[in-house]
Amino acid sequence: MLQKAAPSVIRDSVYGPSAGKRVADLPGIVGLNLESLFPDVPKAIYVEGDDVSVIRKATENALKNTNMDKIKPNSTVNILTSQYGFMIMGGYAYTEMIKTIKEVVEARTGCSKIRLRVATGFRIKEPAEIIKHYGLKEYFKGQASPALFLEKGVPIETELGTMYGIAKIYDADFIIHAHHGELRELDMHRMMSRAIKPFSMSYARMETRSIHHMNFGPRSSNIIPRLIFESPFVQSKFTFGCFLETSPQGIIGVDADNDMDAIDRRLMLLAFKSYGKIRELYNEIRECIAVMDGTGEPRYMIGGGTTFGNLTEAELDLFDLEKIPVSLGYGLYEYPPDQPKLKSVNPCIKALVMNHFWLGVPQLELAAHIPTILVGRKIQDLVTSDCMNHKFIDYVVTAENLVTAMAFAKRLAKTENVIAFDGAFGAITCSQPLAEYFIERAPAVNERVNNVLMPKWLKQRGIDPATVNA
């Protein structure tokens, strides 16, 4: 059940320093195998380091029943991708799925004008870094481009009025939605139209992303991707979706369909069963030190196959649609009503050690809520220059290196429970005492999710639990 911790590779980027010593290398840190904790979650076909040919095969199989009749030999087609897919286990699986989509579409339709579009969040140079790192410019014969939220927009007429997509996303006859099922920010999507959320985020201009994030409520915001996706403009271009099916255990398959509602439903059921359990397991933590030690911005860094944001909000059952989360829209919904604060952070996190991460989102709430220790001068310089977190540096201290940072964090937090967000899927990188605690608590989590929470989550979305094989 306990194995050697295996952190994900850290990609070079202008948004963070190069990788140094990893938490997984420290004495007493182990990898807790997730399959043994939650045996009823479908087995992974791929974790980082495996041969990506299984992804190619799964993608080919998934695409067999997908209708591509719209695409003609002289059509232009954009494969739409998002930066986060490239952060899942080093991005090798996502890249292989994208390459396979291109080759299958070429073979099936005779179309040769297939281009790649890489969308992103606030790390403006990241798509260009991705295209270079994975050799995608060469692979797409020069037809691979970043698609940025602040570049020229294209109006999309919806039932609510005009929204704006990124022009480069839609500058082809047809589009293919290449995404993944990683849970990422449950506080935002609540597993409502999750599969089409990129249409109001990744593929949208900043104004439309803001309408989604800032102008609607914690559940109603998810109408925005639906309105955009169902617009005549997008429907005239949409062909099919192709998704990496993920769970905390790894990639469990590839799903493809012309019907996004069908993909959405399958993703939802998988998410309840898999991410629902890891969130509940994290909800069992009473005290811990969290360590940022991977690729990406802290909220979206992976630990135990799910993002840090799912630990910072684990005490809230955000699958439950009756719950009003306190975190959407930068504290918009926080109580008490006359004192809106920063986002809430799970009080079980007694200290935060930032060993490696990238800039990329406003995240002042972390430093404001948790005693935070930066590791080394390079990370301190990074934080000092971060334009998205002007005051973050005012809340933190800097340790000379990872060893001294961890020692200080343990004295401060008075706990030996350490959990690392180092990009690992299939196992939780943690200290042995926390691993033993997780093993003790897992059966109760399994029971609670299968028998209490899952039926509630399903009923709230109009699904009879009896019709679902839990």
Next chain:
Amino acid sequence: MVYIKYLVRVDAEKCKGCGKCANVCPTEAIQVQEKMAKVEDEKCLACQNCTGVCPEDAITKILRVKPLKLGVNYEEVDQAGIEDLCRKAHLHPKQWLCLCTATRVRDGAAAVLKGAKTPEEIALMTGIRSGCAAYCLMLSMRLLEAHGVELKQPKGYRWYKTTHTLWDVPRKLIEKYPGYFLEEDKDVFRKF
């Protein structure tokens, strides 16, 4: 108070004058003249937009000799006016206008009541849009519209005039999409 510690510099050898930087600058601090980007230092909030989009990597951030101090003291403005404006915009005075700079909506409302007529002017008065430069734009536009300012679409694509909110959803859509809590979520705001 927001302290802008950096500003940007354009490398004349690298700049080709393409104008992408000018199109994304949230304060109109960059103008292209004679095929060369020129930066007005007092307007530069050192967000990452121009450095991010420059295809030649010709723009870099440097430390200011003295930080630029920006901010609006909301206490200098009629409090009832701030509350009234926020209510019209469906925003809470204490909610975050800009998390990057930890600026609240009441500060943006004060800027509007003090005479800001555009999102760019709000940014230059309060220091917002010096980070992600995105989400605070929307709330700025909502405050201006609520104050009766007609937003005029700038040339190019610096921003697009589109500010739909939960309150703009027509009844037929609320009824068409019952699973999205379009009516119920208004209560979340009403609790303010």
